[in-house]
Amino acid sequence: MPDTPILLREREYHQIKAVLARLRMDSSARVVFLVDKDGQEIAVQGEIGNIDTTSLASLAAGNVAATGGMAQLIGEKEFPTLSHEGEKESIHISVIGRLLLVVVFDERSTLGLVKLRSKQISQQLSALMDEVTQAEFVAADSPFAEITDEDIDSLFK
Amino acid sequence: MTFINYASREINCKIVYYGPGLCGKTTNLQHIFEATAPQARGKLISLATETDRTLFFDFMPLELGTVRGFKTRFHLYTVPGQVFYDASRKLILKGVDGVVFVADSQEERMDANVESLYNLEENLRAQGYDLMKLPYVLQLNKRDLPNVLPVPDITAELMRKQEPVVEAVASTGAGVFDTLKAVAKQVLTELRKS
Numbered sequence: 001m002p003d004t005p006i007l008l009r010e011r012e013y014h015q016i017k018a019v020l021a022r023l024r025m026d027s028s029a030r031v032v033f034l035v036d037k038d039g040q041e042i043a044v045q046g047e048i049g050n051i052d053t054t055s056l057a058s059l060a061a062g063n064v065a066a067t068g069g070m071a072q073l074i075g076e077k078e079f080p081t082l083s084h085e086g087e088k089e090s091i092h093i094s095v096i097g098r099l100l101l102v103v104v105f106d107e108r109s110t111l112g113l114v115k116l117r118s119k120q121i122s123q124q125l126s127a128l129m130d131e132v133t134q135a136e137f138v139a140a141d142s143p144f145a146e147i148t149d150e151d152i153d154s155l156f157k
Numbered sequence: 158m159t160f161i162n163y164a165s166r167e168i169n170c171k172i173v174y175y176g177p178g179l180c181g182k183t184t185n186l187q188h189i190f191e192a193t194a195p196q197a198r199g200k201l202i203s204l205a206t207e208t209d210r211t212l213f214f215d216f217m218p219l220e221l222g223t224v225r226g227f228k229t230r231f232h233l234y235t236v237p238g239q240v241f242y243d244a245s246r247k248l249i250l251k252g253v254d255g256v257v258f259v260a261d262s263q264e265e266r267m268d269a270n271v272e273s274l275y276n277l278e279e280n281l282r283a284q285g286y287d288l289m290k291l292p293y294v295l296q297l298n299k300r301d302l303p304n305v306l307p308v309p310d311i312t313a314e315l316m317r318k319q320e321p322v323v324e325a326v327a328s329t330g331a332g333v334f335d336t337l338k339a340v341a342k343q344v345l346t347e348l349r350k351s
Contacts, residue, residue, distance in 0.1 A: 005158065005159035005160065005161050005348065006158060006159070006160050006161065007161045007163065008160070008161065008162045008163060008164065009163045009164070010163050010164045013162065013163070013164035013165075014164065036158075036160065036252075037251065037252070038158055038171060038251050038252025039171070039216075039232065039252070040158070040160040040169050040171075040232070040252075042160075042162075052199060052200055054199050054218045054232075055199055055200050055202050055216065055218070058202070058216045058218075058232065059202065059216075062204070062213060062214060062216075062248070062249075065248040065249075065251065066213065066245070066248065069244050069248060143161070143168070143224070143225045143226065143227045144168070144224070144225065144227075144345060144348040144349050145349060146225075146349075147224060147225065147345060147346075147348070147349050151224050151225065152224070152341075152342050152345050152346070153342075154222070154224070155221040155222045155224060155229060155341070156221070156334070156338045156341075
């Protein structure tokens with residue numbers, strides 16, 4: 001019994017992208033991602049270049065899950081933010097409910113600015129995703145509602 | 158948790174390979190990685206120790222093709238098999254859509270298989286899942302080795318429901334795609350039902 005699928009419709013997707021674009025600009029970041037705690041990339045905005053966004057999403061979720069596990073071992077609920085500072089590129093991750101806001105930035109920005117701007121938009125992102133997850137999943141809406149065995153078999157030919 | 162993005166017309170599902178230490182979970186992913194066209198898959202990320210034992214997880218995104226105009230992408234994960242990495246295994250099961258249990262067919266590994274399967278059921282329960290209701294495949298790996306148990310002996314111990322059972326030699330690739338197909342088919346069928 002897997003969880004009910006999350007359906008992200010065009011309207012919400014573009015709203016989320018717009019919020020991420022603003023965050024990216026306000027924080028002078030290179031790339032901004034929204035990822036779900038299971039490692040699924042929801043939306044990305046910025047100079048992606050050669051960044052493997054799928055792997056980064058999965059590793060960010062793994063990172064948050066691992067540090068969350070450590071937090072619980074010392075009696076904390078979770079660590080709400082994580083930062084990794086490199087020589088040129090850095091990553092800041094904020095946990096917003098079941099979402100992770102991942103900001104990749106370089107010397108054009110600072111950790112303080114990224115933290116501040118991330119915090120400022122977290123409520124907005126959270127409200128947007130609530131709309132997405134609370135929308136009732138109607139099986140007929142799923143593109144797979146009428147999928148046939150032949151459709152599935154065709155994927156493996 | 159399956160994630161359907163209407164804007165990018167993508168469906169993403171998560172499949173986890175579970176099993177005891179050294180049963181061949183990473184080898185399954187490595188074969189899929191090597192046998193798949195580069196445009197259909199992303200990087201194979203392995204968080205392993207210096208001796209190539211999985212420390213946290215292996216991860217590989219795989220695009221199977223398009224169904225009804227939607228790209229179907231499977232995120233394949235393995236868990237670390239060694240008993241003491243249980244905390245990591247629990248984390249990786251979060252949001253799972255389908256599970257492959259990779260059993261080591263060698264006689265001396267039966268106890269490890271049983272322990273790992275029990276651990277899988279327990280960790281799924283801790284995340285609110287029930288193995289009996291989840292898309293699930295049992296892979297009997299290492300069928301090329303001399304000391305393997307007959308298939309009926311293994312299935313008598315390890316089968317939990319009417320799950321597909323696939324014999325495999327992951328090091329040569331035999332049975333690897335049959336396993337993936339069997340679990341992917343169940344995951345997609347589940348989407349039709351949900």
